[in-house]
Amino acid sequence: MKQNRLIQNIILLIGCLLLNSCYQNEEYMQTVQQNHLLIDIKDSGIYSNEPISRANTVGYTTTFSEGDKIGLYAVKNGEILPDVNNVCLSYTEGKWVANSSISYSEDKVGAIYYAYYPYDQALSTFNKTSTDPFEALVSSWEIGNDLTGDIYTGKDLMTGFANAKLEGRNYTLDLTLGHRMSLAVIKLPTTTYNFTNAGMSSYNVSPQNISFTIGKDSESEAPILPYYDITSDTYRILIHPNTAYTLKGKFTNGANANKSYTINIGTDIDKAQYAQYIVDQPEIINYTLNIGDYYCADGSLVSKDGPAPSNCIGVVYQVGTTDAIKNDYPSCNHGLVYALKRVEGDPIKWSTSKPSSTNWYEKYGMLLYNATGVDIQGYEETKTWMDIETGEVEGVDINSIMKSTLNDYRQNFILPSTTTDWYLPSYKELDALNNNATILNTQFSKVNGEALWTSATKDISYWSTTIRRQDAVVQYHPDNKTKAGYIRDSSGYYRYSFGF
Incomplete structure (x- = not known):
């Protein structure tokens, strides 16, 4: 029994020591955390100069991004504290991190913290004795003549000041930066x-x-x-x-x-x-939209009977678009436009190899040129062709040249945001173009475009998106409207459309 009591006493003593140790560790941790300064920075926004609208901002507040930098000073009794003298704060993973550790100790009690954005390592105009230490910086601030993109934020001078506060176990510095420019x-x-x-x-x-x-x-x-x-x-x-x-x-x-x-x-x-x-x-x-109207680079329209615009990029060949276009671009329900010219250079192939299966295209929902229901569907068929990866069909390349040619064209001839992207027209669209060739050729000639077919270009065949057979798509020519364009062996011309 004595031995048991001795063991119990030892356990009790160890328990007390451990409990005391926990209290000491907690106190130690609390002291360390209180010595650490946590910094949060907000933007006060920009307000209308109309008194009635003071509560409404312009919709611009600075959203700081990774790597943004702010300068920080601490002033007490008219002197800058040595370890908070233009300290650089970097926005890192959603927090403001100082380039050197900032602790909070007795000597900082009562100090005023001043911050400014953007950071300048060589800043020399900070006036420690002024009620507005950044006054000289503001008056000499150079805005410059380029405010595009991210440059704008870097020219938007902001300053603010605050005192550190004890909140729970941490000292915090909540700084609200005000815009110094208008x-x-x-x-x-x-x-x-x-x-x-x-x-x-x-x-x-x-x-x-x-x-x-x-x-x-x-x-x-x-x-x-x-x-x-x-x-x-x-x-x-x-x-x-x-x-x-x-x-x-x-x-x-x-x-x-x-x-x-x-x-x-x-x-x-x-x-x-x-x-x-x-x-x-x-x-x-x-406005009444008609076949033959001009579509301009800025999205404006000019009537077919009006003066030829210098910024024309295409001519309307159909009034109204398709269900597929309207599903992807609900506002593009106006018309289809054909490019002024074909892709420059010699005739181009479609791919470097061919599939052998007689019905591989059926799983993609593609129809043969003579199937029931084939209509104007170049937009959706172009999407299908562009989504087929090399080797996806029988392990061979059935469309790489077609894809790269269109991608290059899209990058070089940017369309307004109110349109679809360029796409390759279907067999039925090329047929509609041919049916209106007289008026379209007249319009193309007025804006330095290229006629669909003339005596000089009578041998031109345009690629369509429509399947002719398992290894060919339709190449359209007015004398042979469903010519087999073998996707490995034939060459033809690409000329693109878009909807708006």
């Missing part, structure tokens, strides 16, 4: 085509050939490249607050008319404020 927001007018054709939705065209110049006070005007915000379809230009500017711009509207304007920006736009300038009102055009 912002001019420019909204250019769109052109809306209201179609009189049955079943067609309205069609919006954005302005093109856009340019801006800006001058401050008495300075001469200089070109500037604004930031474009796709969600609001506006252009943003950073400016110094409470400063007069002259902003001039030019553009071509959706009816192919050249426009110019001047905006006098006043001195009433304070820091972190924006003013929006609406240039003209949207233009409405009532």
